[in-house]
Amino acid sequence: MRKRDWRWLLRWESLLAVILAMVIVANIQISDHYLGVDNFVNLFHLSIEKIILALIMTLIIINAEIDLSIASLMGLSACLFAWLYNKGVPAQSAILIALAAGTLCGTFNGFWIAYARLPSLVVTLAGLIMFRGAARILLEDRSIGLFPQWFNDLGQPNFVGPLSFGIIVFIILFVVCLIVLHFTAFGRYVYIIGNNRHAARYAGIKVRQTKMILFTLSGLVSSLGGLLLAARLGTVRANVAEDFELDIITMVLLGGVSIFGGTGTMVGVGLSILVVLNLRNGMSLANYSGNIQTSVVGILLIASVLLPNLFRAVRRWSAFSFRSRDMMSKDEEESQETQQTDTVGSIAN
Amino acid sequence: MNRIRQIIRPEQIRELSLLLIILLIIIFFGSQIDSYYTSRTFQRISSAVMIIMVVAVGETLVVITRNIDLSVGSIVGVTAYVAGEQVSIHNDLPPLALVLLAVGIGTVLGLLNGILVTYGNIPSIVVTLGTMAIYRGVLVEYGRGENVLVRDLPDWLVDLPRVNLFSIGELDIRLLVGVAVVIVIIFQLVLSFLPYGRRLYAIGSNPDAARMAGLPARRIVLGAFVLSGALSGLGGFIYLARFGTISFNAAQGLHMQAIAAVVVGGINIFGGSGTMFGMLLGAILMGILEQSLIRMQINEFWKDAIFGLFILLAVATDALVMNRLRDIWARAAVQMREAAMSEE
């Protein structure tokens, strides 16, 4: 089973590469300015927080969990930073406090999920609402801005060469996640737990600690993303980073990561990030509204799960017609079907 | 004691405790706010809650089957807008036709959700996250940026929120609120007494067992999504009547409130248990909290934080307490059976 997955994934990444090439070609047709350095930097820069969060989300989804509260946590840490700064706390301390608070929130999520064994869907859903609520309590209707210039500079391009600080953070984090996921024991544990939590526990893997670590990291990265967002926009409002979840989850799932956990690669997610960003960029240059862009991302999300299912169904059908039931035993078939209709439950477990 | 344990199930205990919490909260707010026990409070809460109630009925059906529907807000928005637009153009459209139009559109959208989940084998969270965005985008393109305006709507529609079903003294029961309550009652009866309801629970409790028992799982889940869409369509019609002006971000975020009502109302997110009555209590609790916080001049921004907290509490309680209660109940049932057998 593992072998088939591995080969299938390779095919998925090739498909992504092809799609990416097509999007790039289309974009070149749409606009002459597409190929400029400025545009490329902008392309990344405008979505930099989302793609940073997609990296940690990959780990979480491979672990057969989900974190819906990331965007709200981004908003909360941005608001916390702004509120503290507005009260006179020096910016550096405010940053540290916001990061610490975010990490704590992640740990809070992690506790309920890892130790109380509550489904991550509902815990992070509650978190989504609570953290956004906390952000609203802090900032109410106001917006706070006028941050120190050095802070704002961190959020703008041309920080190091043409790149922004955020882009550098992304590159570093991408490399780190790549190494951790594919070359360390911890990464392997993440996969194994995602595949079968109980088997992992019987094999001696510390399931609860792993999940705790992942959600704590998620909190830390979310608050980092929130601060980057504050630096980029220059002002913070309570509804900042609203609805980022759609893009983030799409980037991860489109990258070949299964929502049930256990499969997916960093390379795939990297490619899908490029696809989504270039697609959005092309649509912006063609003056498609934000709403249309969001719907296209929605279509991508569904397609990213639908298409592999169709491939599998076609393959199963063609295998079935040539050889009777040899290729796949009936039990395997049925357990696959069960797995797929057992959606919320499996994410929960 | 065991006799009592046989008569009352853990789920009912949960609902009773919810009822108790509601009463306590009402008493608390009544002591803090002047003229709380008036018809105006009732109106405000019931009007605020009626749309959620209708939509949450559909959501309950879906969640019982161990799925989730995040696109209900977008469906309400689409149906409210399209129905509003059509009736603006054709002012003489009969009311029933308009309602059927809204419900019909919702049904189609729900059908699409259902097909993708059951035949496409895509997890419902992925499907409805995607269709939430897609339906919203289609709405924007369809509307081409123009709002539905009150001035274009026929009088009967604009006046509909004020129509009374009947009055008890000073208390007016509005027609739309009555409709919402009737819907909840109908579907509660479906769940309790019709075979369809039994099947929904079966699929949610254990999809494998249900399939092996020969239940047409796909069709049943599909039906749940279709009903959710249809009910969201009805919700869209009520939304149109209440707000009049429909922009293309109508009902954004409604899915959160629906899910909150469902989860707080004791419907297990794993599926397989929960009742409409529980959902009703959950919706009422949320509605009371929201409206009363506003009255108390408490920073309205606490509302969301408290909402989230309630959801967390509800789920934590369910996981920690309900499972233990069920164990105790099951053991008591076995004990009683053994006692009965040994007597023979």
Next chain:
Amino acid sequence: MNTRKVLSILILLALLVTPILATNAQDDGPVEAVPGQELNMILLPKDPGNPVFVEAHEGAMEAHEELENPGELIFTGPTPENAIPGQIEIITSGTTEGVDAIMISANAYEELVPATTAAMEADITIVTWDSPVMPEGEDLFIAQVDFSETGVVMADMALNLLGEEGGQFAILSATPDASNQNAWIEAMQEALEADEKYANLELVDIVYGNDVPEDSYNQALGLVDKYPDLGLIMAPTTVGIAAAAKALQDEELCGEVLLSGLGLPSEMQAFVEDGCVQEFALWSFHDLGYLTYYVTYLLATEQLTGEIGEQFVAGRMGEYTIEEDPNREGGKRVLMGPFSLYNADNFDEWAVTEEEE
């Protein structure tokens, strides 16, 4: 002798004529637009779904055709929950695309400035209308009315409706960052404090409906619930006033709680008939769009340099002058025109009959 006389007369004539010729050379009169030049322009409203901005678009299109501009006029805007970042993104894309001008009704006073400054550095003309940004972030602001005057108009409407005994009133605004609404509210607060006649008016709260009908509706109800003695809701936003009117109507509070503010006559018509809205004011968004387009066209083709004192003719709307903006230090503006006040008394003049729609 005769030659000298003739010469002197000629020199005298020359001396007389030259200044006249010189003055004529300098004083061309107000600039009139030369049509037919190709410019790609973006009209960026706060929210493209709001009917007032659709009207502004129609006005801009009228000017676009009158000026026979073969280029494109793109009408696009952000979604309300993405109001500020959405506008930033559109400005940045426009800069990358290399449009000639962007006409912005800004969702925020400061946050757009980095993007607009970058655009101006790329030789793009930035003209704001309806809602400005900081003076250094724009070339010019087209003000529909004088913003301080707006405050007085609102205060006067409140005084008029609440009467001598005054009472409590609240403001239902749009988004908390909108520069125009905030300027008007500030002006109103100043007017209330400055003049004795407003002494009995008490402003109890300012809430924000975000120009979203559902939110504005709920905020209006919230106001009524929070302040049982509330006499008037002042809503300086067409979305807010329409939603508040429906809310009052649904709760059968029309006439008990008075409603006023800025509203579109076509939207307010039914509510005035029902007695839910007593009085409201507005200007022509269609004309605002028309004027904005003209000025932008003149600036982008460099027929105007955007300096204070320049005069120009804006098509059918007549002559205008670029002047200093008294409400923003260092800002320049073109002031469009007066308010129109609407109420039940002059109803027949402005109410639209079925066929006209």
